[in-house]
Amino acid sequence: MNIRDIMRASPVMPVIVLDRVEDAVPLARALVAGGIRVLEVTLRTAAGLASVKAIAAEVPEAIVGVGTVTRPEQFAEAKAAGAVFAVTPGLTEELALAAKAAGISLLPGVMTPSEVIAALGWGFDAMKLFPAEQAGGLGMLKAMNGPFAEVLFCPTGGVTLESAPKFLALPNVACVGGSWLVPKDKIAAGEWHIVTQLAREAAALK
Template sequence: MDILDIMRASPVMPVIVVDKVEQAVPLAQALVAGGIRVLEVTLRTPAALDAIRAMVEAVPDAIVGAGTVTHPAELEAAVNAGVRFVVSPGLTDSLVAAGKASPVPLLPGVMTPSDVMRARDAGFRRLKLFPAQQAGGIGMLKALGGPFADVMFCPTGGISLETAPDFLALPNVACVGGSWLTPKALLDKQDWAAITGLARQAAALGQPQ
């Protein structure tokens, strides 16, 4: 799958922080059961790479990626863990080179028109707008749609179930990122049924009204 196929596979890409490896498989199963297959596991905890490995092995229906990838060594570690894609909050020269050499697609982060131009110059036209709300949210995405009609975005940062539909209605938005699907309180309680319910709500955002 290329990165646009992955972005379009679920209307919401959950931004997942896993503190305990044992949470990984039931969490992935709960999200997939609710209709959310694309899972971005952030490399923000010591458990992240082991969590990715566990999800990849035990939940084949999930499209597991790594988020918060900020330098080539993290990208390489994520690929070795079995990810299908990689997400970065920004883009550097070294990450451009690593992304081009990677066997899995990179979704780099941008915040400004200059960021978008630099990413396009490097060959990336599928981008993460981050942090979306601070970057201008829907107004910014509408403004970027004029000069950059060939770019598709996954806005992430400050988006909720209530605001996601307005983002998804934009022609240059393929999906949104959101942390509301996997709140820490539900993970700590191991309330997988509640997470499946949140996933169902999110998956329904991609259905015709």
């Protein structure tokens, strides 16, 4: 799938950190039930890649990708596990080339105008502003829209249910990344109905 289509499929892209593979499928089903189909499963834990594989196999309605990709070989591993997109916290030429070689859609992380220019040079016009709040938040995105009107952003880092609508109202923002949909205590307790309710609130955002 094209990364811009993926970004527009849900107003919020949950940033998912899983410690147990067995939580992956019920969590994905709970999010999809609430109207959130795009799922970024981070590779911050040992359960990440296996969780992607489980979701891809058992929750076909989900658009599952990997996040926190920092090493070139992870793109091919993610593609083999069934991921359709990848998200990085930053971008190097090595990562850009590896993503293209793996044939996986990439949402690269940027924080500064120089990094946006570099990403454009490598052929990317959709990017993750990360960490969004620390990078200047709404003000930074408004400023970026002048010289980089062709770039579509997904601000991630410090975004909340309350601040998300302000980001989504900007012309250069397609979606936001957020971890508030997937609270670790609710996942650990298996309280999937609460995750579905959080997803429903997020899916209603404009």
